[in-house]
Amino acid sequence: MFAIVPYVQGWVPPVAAIDIPSFAQFPWLGLVGWLVLLVLVLVLVGVIHWVRDTVDALEMVDEDWWVLVFGGTCGALLAGAMAVGWWALPGAAALLSAELFLFARRRDRLVPETKRFLGPGGMKNIAAECRTQWARAFVGSQPPAAPESLKDRFRNLGTLLRRSATKPSKSDTRSKPATPKAAEPDGTFTFLKKDGTPAIVIQPGGQARVSDNVRSAHLMLANAMRRGATDLHFDPHDKQYAVRLRVDGVLIDADPVPQEVARGVISAIKVISDMNIAERRRPQDGTFAVLNGDDKYDIRVASTPTSYGEKLVLRLLQTSGGILSSGLDAIGLRRKLLEPLREIIHRPYGMFLVAGPTGSGKTTTVYAALSEIDAKQHNITTIEDPVEYRLENITQIAVNKQADVSFASILRSVLRQDPDVLLIGEIRDRETAEIACQAALTGHFVFSTLHANDSVATITRLLDLGLDATLLQSAITAVLGQRLARRLCLECREPCPPPPGLIKKFNLKPGVVDHIYKEKGCDACGGTGFRGRLGIHELLTVNDDIRGLMTEQPSINDLKAAAVKNGTHTLQIDGLMKVIEGVTSVSEVLRVTT
Ligand SMILES: [Zn+2]
Known part of the structure; x- marks a missing residue:
């Protein structure tokens, strides 16, 4: 069809004047002609495969449509060459380029800035993508899960256009x-x-x-x-x-x-x-x-x-599986914190608080801790706003502000029902804090969360709410400060030398840690370099020294010094230890802890 238009208008492109053999004359095509055709077919197969891989990896909704557009253009290109001669190619190539341009523009909206084709560094990214595709098709080194042979690739060409949207795509394996x-x-x-x-x-x-x-x-x-x-x-x-x-x-x-x-x-x-x-x-x-x-x-x-x-x-x-079935093991606590934390939550009375900003995984952590307590032998009640995870053998109550049922009023009635363990969704006001402390002092173990920056800030925040210092001193058992950092993608993380600051901070001897990892980005992680998250923690166990510092006007620096003396590693130190383990990167730890 590309060739018809110029015929209709009586225009014959100049290339036609050169006597290039049409595909219809194929017996006389000659070796060079056949080689050109072979290269052409390979390029077209490559383009279709790349489009298919890209729509899979980026999970575009209209994936079949793109495969159809490119498949159709490539088919038309070959048919044009067969029917009217080689000079049909420039027109079709221009069409293909335009489609590739549109597709690249769409792809660029879905990938990180550093991987875009259009814009600064675009040529470098295109070259990198070509190398990846080349390695996939012919070397088979990447990714190891899909070593498709050239034969398979040809066989796939036919099925490409028939693929249905419901068929599991390659990206489903990740x-x-x-x-x-x-x-x-x-x-x-x-x-x-x-x-x-x-x-x-x-x-x-x-x-x-x-x-x-x-x-x-x-x-x-x-x-x-x-x-x-x-x-x-x-x-x-x-x-x-x-x-x-x-x-x-x-x-x-x-x-x-x-x-x-x-x-x-x-x-x-x-x-x-x-x-x-x-x-x-x-x-x-x-x-x-x-x-x-x-x-x-x-x-x-x-x-x-x-x-x-x-x-x-x-x-x-x-609500099923995931964190609740694996308890505290799943939240990324270092072994050194896991054991003392388990000991704390199994005490008969006291108060355990998880602190962090919104979206730092506080609720998940208290639930993970709660799921380790035997619900058959203990009367466990939760008061939440709203109920997030459903747990078996546990009484869960939702706060209903419209009906004027607050944390504090439910807490008072729940305490008359002989509970052993209480989970209070969040401490936001003095009244709730006071009842929680009183419960912790009268033979109950209380779990709760608080919006505060770290474990020491939790103490000052509670005192700022107007909570009586002596009440807090005797009630509180431990505070876990928490952040969520993204885990490095294991498929693409890149080794790099540890920065001098890190070597100095941990007094690393030369040769002990010769490399850490940083993020890169690949198909498996959608180009972000990260897959999944892990917690970064600081556990403040309240001892007599720290209790002594909980006065009406506490000194944050004194509290911090006492915490460090008591063996508390700050959030940042805990994060950097995880950098040394290779599970996250320095930039990610700094992003969430500063
Ligand atoms: Zn990756």
């Missing part, structure tokens, strides 16, 4: 090691109502009669779960909705979707979560649950009106 089951998108996917009754069941491959909206919602949720996302955002803009995932604490852009598609998905989600779908001008919230294979997720939905339309945020909480 997932966080902690949740391998989440990598099975072809398991049964069930939407559950708030009360646990199944609302919609989607069987793998089964063409159940569900609407496009529900199907899109299913694909987006399954994708978010496969990537280990904790939140899924739908942000309205003037023409489309931006879709973003929070993975390892960082927001990542997924493919944007058109307004009408997003509105359909939002309506479907609102129906499942029992929200009023007609109401778009007032904030609303709702909940539903999902069974994805064997994994259960509770999903909290919050909608807010914005100037461009309704913004929806879904919080995904995995």
Whole structure:
């Protein structure tokens, strides 16, 4: 078709004047002609494979469409050469270049700045990508999991265009090691109502009669779960909705979707979560649950009106498996902290606080600690706002501000029910702090979290709330300061020499630590260089020295000095120890601790 247009207009490109043999004359094509054709086919196969790998790795929603566009162009290019001669190639090549340009622009929106093709350093990135693809196709060194032979690659060409969206793609093999089951998108996917009754069941491959909206919602949720996302955002803009995932604490852009598609998905989600779908001008919230294979997720939905339309945020909480089945072992505590911490939480009375900023994994840590206590032999009650993880054999109570049921009022009534262990979601005011301390002094063990920078700041924060110093002195047992740092991706982390500051800080002898690692970025980690997260901790065990310093006007420096004397490693030291272990990088530790 590329050749027809110039014929119609009576224009013949100058190359046609040169007598290049048409493919129709193939018996006379000659050795050079055949070699050119072979190279051409290889380049086209390469382009299609690269497009397919890229749409897989970046999980673009319209992947089949791209493969179709490039496959179609490449087919047309060959057909054109066959039908009307070699000079059809420049036109087709221009079309292919334009498509490649559009595709590169789209790809660039989904990858980190340092890996973009268009813009500064673009040529270097393109060259690097070509080398990677070359190594994959012919050397087979990278990645080790997919050593496809050239023969397979040709065989794949035919199946490329028939690939269906539901077929598990290559990228499905990567997932966080902690949740391998989440990598099975072809398991049964069930939407559950708030009360646990199944609302919609989607069987793998089964063409159940569900609407496009529900199907899109299913694909987006399954994708978010496969990537280990904790939140899924739908942000309205003037023409489309931006879709973003929070993975390892960082927001990542997924493919944007058109307004009408997003509105359909939002309506479907609102129906499942029992929200009023007609109401778009007032904030609303709702909940539903999902069974994805064997994994259960509770999903909290919050909608807010914005100037461009309704913004929806879904919080995904995995309620089975994961952290709750592995207890404190799973949160990345160093062995030196694990043992004293286990001893502390099994005491008959006292108070254990986890402190950190929002999103530092405080709740997960208190639950992990709580899950180590035998729930059959102890009366365990939790008071939360809202209930996040469901635990067996444990009484869980949600704070309801509308009904004027606060932490403090529930606490008072719970204390009359003979509890052994109490979990208070968060200490925010003096009243709650006081009742918690009194409970800790009267034969109960209290777990709670507090919004504070580190373990010493927790003590000053409680005193700032107006808590009586003598009450705090006798009640508090230990404080765990916490941050979440991203784990280095083991596929691509790069060795580098330890910086002089690190050598000096730990007094490292030459040759003891000859290298640490830094982040790089590969397909497995979506170019970020990180996969999964781990906690960075400082455990302050309250001894008599520290108790003595808890006065109405405590000196932070004295408290810190006493903590260090008592063997507490600060958050930063703990993080840098993990850098030396090779699980995270210096820049990441500094990002979360300063
Ligand atoms: Zn990587």
